[in-house]
Amino acid sequence: MTWSNYRAILFDLDGVITPTAEVHMRAWRQVFEPFLTGLPDQEPYTEHDYFTHIDGKARIDGVRDLLASRGLVLPEGSPDDDPASETVVSLGNRKNQAFRQIITDERIRPYPGSEELVRELAAAGFRLAIVSSSRNARVVLESTGLADLFEVVVDGEVVAHDDIEGKPAPDAFKHAAALLGVPENVCVVVEDATVGVEAGAAGGFGLVIGVDRGTGADALLAAGADLVVTDLSELVGA
Numbered sequence: 001m002t003w004s005n006y007r008a009i010l011f012d013l014d015g016v017i018t019p020t021a022e023v024h025m026r027a028w029r030q031v032f033e034p035f036l037t038g039l040p041d042q043e044p045y046t047e048h049d050y051f052t053h054i055d056g057k058a059r060i061d062g063v064r065d066l067l068a069s070r071g072l073v074l075p076e077g078s079p080d081d082d083p084a085s086e087t088v089v090s091l092g093n094r095k096n097q098a099f100r101q102i103i104t105d106e107r108i109r110p111y112p113g114s115e116e117l118v119r120e121l122a123a124a125g126f127r128l129a130i131v132s133s134s135r136n137a138r139v140v141l142e143s144t145g146l147a148d149l150f151e152v153v154v155d156g157e158v159v160a161h162d163d164i165e166g167k168p169a170p171d172a173f174k175h176a177a178a179l180l181g182v183p184e185n186v187c188v189v190v191e192d193a194t195v196g197v198e199a200g201a202a203g204g205f206g207l208v209i210g211v212d213r214g215t216g217a218d219a220l221l222a223a224g225a226d227l228v229v230t231d232l233s234e235l236v237g238a
């Protein structure tokens, strides 16, 4: 591939720019391990559960889809639910508490290869956007020192506020391209989650790059990635 065929790059954040997919994974594990252990006839929570049912989706969709995969139904609940109660929303609130605790305790830095690529593309005049399902994307992005290089951020807050359909629908990426004012066929989507790659493939984007941080190259290609890398440093100088 060569960047010169495109004008804008739409990056997912967690697992693409920052190693925070792993932080989300840990926070989800802190919620679902004890929750499932406390129920009769449930297999233990695994990494496979995360990659198959949660990765890349909006928080509430992750809770719903994990529960559905186990044949479990909880009341929906409401946003101010006590994290200790047992509703879909409160499990999400519990996960958010765990996530916020980890990012308060640990300094989040970008992947070195991602920082190098983002700086190179910004210096070359490409228009850059972040498209993330996370409602914590702003705070994570601020910690990277790269926030000023992204003209547009479509995150979980924007998606919820503007009632945009979440990944795997392509709508959040389309919204970012529209805000940049760049036609979709000259935009590149960069994603590490299968639902994110599906979202990219479902839009009319010029190229969808999968980043394999544990999902597996086969799964990303099957979801519609045009090419798969293991680190964005592989794309520096392309």
Ligand SMILES: O=P(O)(O)OC[C@H]1O[C@@H](O)[C@H](O)[C@@H](O)[C@@H]1O
Residues within 6 Å of the ligand: 014, 021, 024, 025, 054, 055, 056, 057, 058, 059, 062, 096, 099, 132, 133, 134, 135, 136, 137, 156, 193
């Ligand atoms: O709970 P948040 O911060 O809104 O994040 C929602 C989701 O955001 C995505 O970016 C992550 O891939 C998921 O792991 C995460 O669950």
